[in-house]
Amino acid sequence: xxxxxxxxxxxPTMEQGKLAKWLKKEGxxxxxxxxxxxxxxxxxxxxxxxxxxxxxxxxxxxxxxDNVAVNTPIAVLAGEGEDMSTAASSAKAPAAPAPEAxxxxxxxxxxxxxxxxxxxxxxxxxxxxFAEPAAPSIIQTRSSHDAMAEIPEGTEMVSMTVREALxxxxxxxxRRDENVFVMGEEVAEYQGAYKVTQGLLQExxxxxxxxxxxTEHGFAGVGVGAAFTGLRPIVExxxxxxxxxxxxxxxxxxxxxxxxxxxxxxxxVVFRGPNGAAARVGAQHSHDYSAWxxxxxxxxxxxxxxxxxxxxLLKSAIRDPNPIIFLENEILYGQSFPVPKLxxxxxxxxxxxxxxxxxxxxxxxxxxxxxxxxxxxxxxxKEGIQAEVIDLxxxxxxxxxxxxxxxxxxxxxxxxxEGFPQSGIGAExxxxxxxHAFDYLDAPVIRxxxxxxxxxxxxxxxxxxxxxxxxxxxxxxxxxxx
Amino acid sequence: xxxxxxKAGRAGSGAAxxxxxxxxxxxxxxxxxxxxxxxxxxxxxxxxLLIRRFEEKSGQMYGMGLIGGFCHLYIGQEAxxxxxxxxxxxxxQVITGYRDHGHMLACxxxxxxxxxxxxxxxxxxxxxxxxxxxxxSKEKHxxxxxxxxxxxxxxxxxxxxxNHYRENGNVSLTYFGDGAANQGQVYESFNMAALWxxxxxxxxxxxxxxxxxxxxxxxxxxDFSKRGLSFGIPGEQVDGMDVxxxxxxGQRAIEHARTGKGPYILEMQTYRYRGHSMSxxxxxxxxxxxxxxxxxxxxxxxxxxxxxxxxxxxxxxxxAIDSRVREIVNEAAxxxxxxxxxxxxxxxxxxxx
Ligand SMILES: Cc1ncc(C[n+]2csc(CCOP(=O)(O)OP(=O)(O)O)c2C)c(N)n1
Ligand SMILES: [Mg+2]
Numbered sequence: 001x002x003x004x005x006x007x008x009x010x011x012p013t014m015e016q017g018k019l020a021k022w023l024k025k026e027g028x029x030x031x032x033x034x035x036x037x038x039x040x041x042x043x044x045x046x047x048x049x050x051x052x053x054x055x056x057x058x059x060x061x062x063x064x065x066d067n068v069a070v071n072t073p074i075a076v077l078a079g080e081g082e083d084m085s086t087a088a089s090s091a092k093a094p095a096a097p098a099p100e101a102x103x104x105x106x107x108x109x110x111x112x113x114x115x116x117x118x119x120x121x122x123x124x125x126x127x128x129x130f131a132e133p134a135a136p137s138i139i140q141t142r143s144s145h146d147a148m149a150e151i152p153e154g155t156e157m158v159s160m161t162v163r164e165a166l167x168x169x170x171x172x173x174x175r176r177d178e179n180v181f182v183m184g185e186e187v188a189e190y191q192g193a194y195k196v197t198q199g200l201l202q203e204x205x206x207x208x209x210x211x212x213x214x215t216e217h218g219f220a221g222v223g224v225g226a227a228f229t230g231l232r233p234i235v236e237x238x239x240x241x242x243x244x245x246x247x248x249x250x251x252x253x254x255x256x257x258x259x260x261x262x263x264x265x266x267x268x269v270v271f272r273g274p275n276g277a278a279a280r281v282g283a284q285h286s287h288d289y290s291a292w293x294x295x296x297x298x299x300x301x302x303x304x305x306x307x308x309x310x311x312x313l314l315k316s317a318i319r320d321p322n323p324i325i326f327l328e329n330e331i332l333y334g335q336s337f338p339v340p341k342l343x344x345x346x347x348x349x350x351x352x353x354x355x356x357x358x359x360x361x362x363x364x365x366x367x368x369x370x371x372x373x374x375x376x377x378x379x380x381x382k383e384g385i386q387a388e389v390i391d392l393x394x395x396x397x398x399x400x401x402x403x404x405x406x407x408x409x410x411x412x413x414x415x416x417x418e419g420f421p422q423s424g425i426g427a428e429x430x431x432x433x434x435x436h437a438f439d440y441l442d443a444p445v446i447r448x449x450x451x452x453x454x455x456x457x458x459x460x461x462x463x464x465x466x467x468x469x470x471x472x473x474x475x476x477x478x479x480x481x482x
Numbered sequence: 483x484x485x486x487x488x489k490a491g492r493a494g495s496g497a498a499x500x501x502x503x504x505x506x507x508x509x510x511x512x513x514x515x516x517x518x519x520x521x522x523x524x525x526x527x528x529x530x531l532l533i534r535r536f537e538e539k540s541g542q543m544y545g546m547g548l549i550g551g552f553c554h555l556y557i558g559q560e561a562x563x564x565x566x567x568x569x570x571x572x573x574x575q576v577i578t579g580y581r582d583h584g585h586m587l588a589c590x591x592x593x594x595x596x597x598x599x600x601x602x603x604x605x606x607x608x609x610x611x612x613x614x615x616x617x618x619s620k621e622k623h624x625x626x627x628x629x630x631x632x633x634x635x636x637x638x639x640x641x642x643x644x645n646h647y648r649e650n651g652n653v654s655l656t657y658f659g660d661g662a663a664n665q666g667q668v669y670e671s672f673n674m675a676a677l678w679x680x681x682x683x684x685x686x687x688x689x690x691x692x693x694x695x696x697x698x699x700x701x702x703x704x705d706f707s708k709r710g711l712s713f714g715i716p717g718e719q720v721d722g723m724d725v726x727x728x729x730x731x732g733q734r735a736i737e738h739a740r741t742g743k744g745p746y747i748l749e750m751q752t753y754r755y756r757g758h759s760m761s762x763x764x765x766x767x768x769x770x771x772x773x774x775x776x777x778x779x780x781x782x783x784x785x786x787x788x789x790x791x792x793x794x795x796x797x798x799x800x801x802a803i804d805s806r807v808r809e810i811v812n813e814a815a816x817x818x819x820x821x822x823x824x825x826x827x828x829x830x831x832x833x834x835x
Pocket of ligand 1: 185581662693
């Protein structure tokens with residue numbers, strides 16, 4: 001029987017690729033393991049291997065074709081003893097190349113398989129707002145941070161991915177300060193497991209871009225020790241899941257030493273890498289640790305959403321004299337955002353940003369949680385609810401003023417995060433609002449979070465485990481009594 | 483015939499699997515490579531071919547979008563787990579990292595259940611909740627399937643601790659990579675295992691690379707068999723592409739551990755043909771290097787040649803084995819493609835007892 005050879009996907013997010021070159025021609029005998037063709041994606045060139053034995057009867061997609069969609073038949077293999085011409089003619093007409101992908105200005109959640117995850121139904125009781133707000137508290141005047149002022153008026157903006165923005169931030173700081181260096185697994189020769197350190201080895205050499213063995217606890221300690229002497233290490237964790245191997249040095253060595261030494265010895269180190277869920281990588285590779293680090297005095301914790309915040313905050317983090325946890329997100333790496341074209345653009349640590357103004361409800365989120373928050377705000381707009389969306393950007397120290405000022409205006413708040421509900425960032429925000437703006441609340445704060453379960457692998461369960469836009473919309477309506 | 487041989491090789495029931503049958507005359511072999519008899523070669527061939535074909539199918543299914551996330555294939559390393567497994571007895575435990583499909587098949591876990599876990603379906607060995615890197619079978623004494631590099635070394639030492647505690651005569655086999663061998667907990671474990679004379683065999687699968695990092699770029703001591711020296715743990719370097727050498731070394735190591743002499747380290751010199759996982763640009767090694775390993779050292783081809791030349795099997799007989807193996811793999815793929823996803827209610831089960 002003739003077998004269609006399909007365009008393979010070589011990564012979870014690949015949708016199309018270029019068929020660069022055929023290494024076999026029509027009529028060639030192939031056996032399993034033979035390399036048939038080379039394909040190119042934005043990340044790399046890869047090989048298509050034969051799975052079955054037979055004769056390459058017909059090539060359907062020729063050398064050099066761009067944008068071949070995954071699963072398109074690219075050739076037909078005739079089985080042993082089968083007539084090649086029959087096999088070839090049984091082939092379907094070559095599929096038209098997929099349309100050119102449009103770079104999305106903000107994360108396209110549908111593409112990431114994240115839009116409209118069905119509600120897990122666990123939310124119904126907590127939807128009911130409770131009694132009227134009661135006891136008065138001391139009201140102070142609050143003012144929110146003006147993030148617009150971070151970028152001078154008239155500044156040219158360029159479109160850039162989060163990945164590029166992070167790389168540029170490191171490169172600029174390494175040019176500026178000889179004490180800054182990068183270390184971690186696969187950061188140098190491999191150009192970064194997620195290509196965030198691409199090109200740094202070429203520019204700065206192996207002394208300042210250091211490949212480490214797989215020894216997280218060891219190299220985190222090495223980073224902290226070097227920082228004690230005044231060097232400024234950027235320690236990359238391939239993902240923050242693996243930083244659990246190093247948690248002792250992060251907490252006991254980095255966060256506490258300044259205090260224990262009576263202010264003599266600080267550790268100006270940045271621990272950075274992707275945090276939280278990627279796609280279909282299971283429980284041990286999908287944990288959002290924001291709340292863990294948020295709990296510890298002596299650390300600053302940053303979790304940007306946009307490329308310009310990623311760049312400006314990473315530069316500030318590298319210059320900061322304290323240990324910083326810089327939480328990135330793998331799904332955001334490839335997303336493009338406008339970034340100011342400035343020689344030295346920094347964003348202050350500890351300041352939230354009002355991403356979208358609104359009068360009816362405040363939605364507070366950070367990192368990838370912003371994608372749900374912003375989509376929900378768009379949907380709510382259609383129903384006449386004006387949501388104000390605050391991007392925390394820094395989790396510790398938390399910009400309570402900006403949150404409280406907004407809640408004083410709207411009287412309602414929903415928090416959004418992918419992490420677990422108990423002792424999460426949403427719980428912290430709710431407590432602060434209760435402490436500082438109790439009298440202004442018209443409804444209890446509702447948290448939209450990842451479900452209280454380890455991340456499952458199955459596609460349907462993974463969708464259920466993560467928050468979704470529908471849940472945010474539902475929570476907002478609940479606090480608005482709609 | 484092929485079918486019978488396959489059965490003999492599974493689940494530790496064949497003569498070749500009994501540790502004391504000692505049919506491979508490791509010590510009295512004429513050549514310096516230990517010899518296999520026909521049954522052992524047939525059994526090893528079946529087991530290795532099953533892993534090879536299963537992994538090729540997994541790669542194909544990944545390409546079709548049926549498998550998500552990470553998927554680490556074992557192609558090229560088949561002789562390691564198959565040879566070691568031949569040297570075990572019922573009750574010996576196995577634990578490994580994320581490159582685990584081969585280990586599970588060699589432990590006799592159902593190919594359908596493994597494949598359905600790769601596709602995240604309810605018939606998967608973890609009900610679809612674990613994925614490629616996380617499967618377990620108490621029945622087959624397979625303790626995972628771990629995603630954190632190096633974690634299995636302490637856990638495997640714990641399995642040995644339990645054997646020692648219970649005095650049950652079993653040994654744990656802990657598999658880990660050349661990259662994992664640099665993690666600190668490995669040496670903490672070595673120390674405890676040697677201190678308490680635990681029945682632990684550490685199998686370091688040195689496939690020369692940890693992701694994109696070659697051994698010499700990550701390791702000050704590249705002879706992994708020496709990694710236990712300061713704790714007094716004996717070790718050997720083994721040709722991990724020759725299933726007979728693996729089996730013979732496995733017997734020595736397991737015997738040492740089982741007789742109360744403490745842990746043993748085997749460095750298996752092997753090679754992975756495919757990328758680290760499915761999306762690996764593979765710029766860190768040359769195509770020639772990969773091609774040479776496949777052509778000159780392929781573990782399955784070595785046995786195939788012996789079956790043809792020494793044991794005078796015909797091409798047709800080998801074809802019959804191949805079709806039988808393909809059938810098992812196709813059935814697994816078929817099942818894994820059509821089995822439904824887990825019920826949504828499974829989201830909240832198995833969190834606590
Ligand atoms: C603690 C930890 N750090 C990093 C990783 C990412 N990672 C997964 S596999 C791997 C390479 C391991 O190589 P090796 O131990 O040689 O095993 P192989 O993949 O060659 O089988 C790395 C760095 C991880 N999963 N866990
Ligand atoms: Mg390796």
